[in-house]
Amino acid sequence: MCLAIPAKILKIEDNLAQVDMAGVKRQADIRMVSNVRVGEYILIHAGFAIEKIGEKDAEETLQLLREII
Amino acid sequence: MKFVDEFRDRAIAERIVKKIKRFDSLKVNLMEVCGTHTMVIFKQGLKGMLPKNVNLLSGPGCPVCVTSQEDIDKTIELAKDENVIIATFGDMVRVPGTNSSLEKERGNGADVRIIYSPSEALRIARENPARRVVFLAIGFETTSPLIAASLLDVQKEKIDNFYIFSSHKLIPPAMEALLESKEVRIDGFICPGHVSVTIGSNAYKFIAQKYNVPCVIGGFEPLDVLQSIYMLLKQIKEKRTEVEIEYFRAVHPQGNRIAQELIDEVFEVSDVMWRGLGTIPKSGLRLKRKFSDFDAEKEFPTKTRKSKENPDCACGEVLRGVKKPTQCKLYRKICTPEEPYGPCMVSSEGTCAAYYKYG
Ligand code: SF4
Numbered sequence: 001m002c003l004a005i006p007a008k009i010l011k012i013e014d015n016l017a018q019v020d021m022a023g024v025k026r027q028a029d030i031r032m033v034s035n036v037r038v039g040e041y042i043l044i045h046a047g048f049a050i051e052k053i054g055e056k057d058a059e060e061t062l063q064l065l066r067e068i069i
Numbered sequence: 070m071k072f073v074d075e076f077r078d079r080a081i082a083e084r085i086v087k088k089i090k091r092f093d094s095l096k097v098n099l100m101e102v103c104g105t106h107t108m109v110i111f112k113q114g115l116k117g118m119l120p121k122n123v124n125l126l127s128g129p130g131c132p133v134c135v136t137s138q139e140d141i142d143k144t145i146e147l148a149k150d151e152n153v154i155i156a157t158f159g160d161m162v163r164v165p166g167t168n169s170s171l172e173k174e175r176g177n178g179a180d181v182r183i184i185y186s187p188s189e190a191l192r193i194a195r196e197n198p199a200r201r202v203v204f205l206a207i208g209f210e211t212t213s214p215l216i217a218a219s220l221l222d223v224q225k226e227k228i229d230n231f232y233i234f235s236s237h238k239l240i241p242p243a244m245e246a247l248l249e250s251k252e253v254r255i256d257g258f259i260c261p262g263h264v265s266v267t268i269g270s271n272a273y274k275f276i277a278q279k280y281n282v283p284c285v286i287g288g289f290e291p292l293d294v295l296q297s298i299y300m301l302l303k304q305i306k307e308k309r310t311e312v313e314i315e316y317f318r319a320v321h322p323q324g325n326r327i328a329q330e331l332i333d334e335v336f337e338v339s340d341v342m343w344r345g346l347g348t349i350p351k352s353g354l355r356l357k358r359k360f361s362d363f364d365a366e367k368e369f370p371t372k373t374r375k376s377k378e379n380p381d382c383a384c385g386e387v388l389r390g391v392k393k394p395t396q397c398k399l400y401r402k403i404c405t406p407e408e409p410y411g412p413c414m415v416s417s418e419g420t421c422a423a424y425y426k427y428g
Binding site for chain 2: 001002003004006008022023029031032033034041043045046047048050051052053054055057058060061062065066068
């Protein structure tokens with residue numbers, strides 16, 4: 001039930017954002033994430049954005065995953 | 070899809086597994102607390118990729134599964150009120166109560182509507198001013214902030230036919246209860262990623278420090294889960310007990326402050342009953358007094374009847390990691406997703422359902 005899906009912000013109007021969630025357009029409440037901009041990615045859970053996804057952090061994670069020690 | 074596909078790369082997965090296999094001298098029980106992790110592990114076949122010395126235990130992180138039988142029965146009683154519309158997340162509908170289920174009541178004419186977001190419950194309330202909408206608010210720290218936000222909207226809009234039945238639960242106290250019971254040995258926790266988005270990694274520090282159990286907060290793609298397992302094994306090998314964040318693209322040490330403030334504004338911590346785990350102190354959220362007008366339990370006091378779980382259903386033990394579903398005598402022979410005997414077979418993320426579908 002704690003599923004949250006990455007979505008790209010297409011448009012922002014007050015506390016609502018229009019997002020692209022795996023190709024489907026949806027509305028999401030973004031009051032819980034501050035400083036988000038169009039083009040950025042957020043995690044959507046039950047119609048609400050619960051956090052912004054850090055693009056740099058994601059790249060860093062992938063770097064770590066590819067590491068062979 | 071971005072942030073999904075790149076975390077499913079098969080070749081990298083195999084490389085992480087190779088690294089995991091280097092810890093072959095460690096025989097460990099690692100618990101994935103969250104039901105969504107359980108689902109990923111089964112669906113993506115991760116269990117089969119792991120060496121025998123790494124045993125994964127599924128934990129109590131399935132909100133529908135841990136809802137007490139008494140709470141299930143209360144929601145069924147509520148549904149019988151002709152004036153009430155029940156708004157609920159899907160999995161609750163088929164959970165068998167002592168004598169009935171929401172699904173059965175719906176067959177008898179009860180108005181039970183499945184929603185995806187609490188904002189839909191608000192819409193139902195607006196569209197049906199003559200009836201009363203009861204939203205079944207179940208879920209962990211991932212979900213409670215949104216319910217709080219919705220309730221504030223209800224208050225602002227002066228919607229007067231909206232109530233919530235709060236069965237919210239908190240994850241860290243449940244982890245502590247499992248450790249205190251000493252029923253199973255847990256050598257490390259894969260902590261729930263999206264609960265941690267809200268509460269932050271600091272919320273698990275006491276687990277690592279007081280109980281000396283390493284914690285890694287993991288994301289939900291296959292590579293995230295494998296990497297979390299690798300990080301836990303590394304901690305165990307190096308005799309460290311820390312809280313590490315594998316899912317740091319979304320989880321921060323302090324968590325999401327706005328979400329925490331929303332919870333604090335609307336809810337207060339209370340003792341609450343879990344299926345399988347009993348009453349755990351300070352493990353639930355109930356509405357603060359100033360929101361008692363929205364409290365379904367105050368507005369519709371239900372007759373207390375004796376709630377009883379099916380004595381043959383081992384869901385409680387499954388939730389504690391003590392039993393595997395295959396050790397339940399009803400599993401597969403009698404209890405199936407089509408005809409579930411316990412919530413662990415109903416919920417899409419229940420351990421019994423995961424075993425049945427992918428085991
Ligand atoms: S298989 Fe069915 S009856 Fe057995 S523990 Fe799971 S849910 Fe309960």
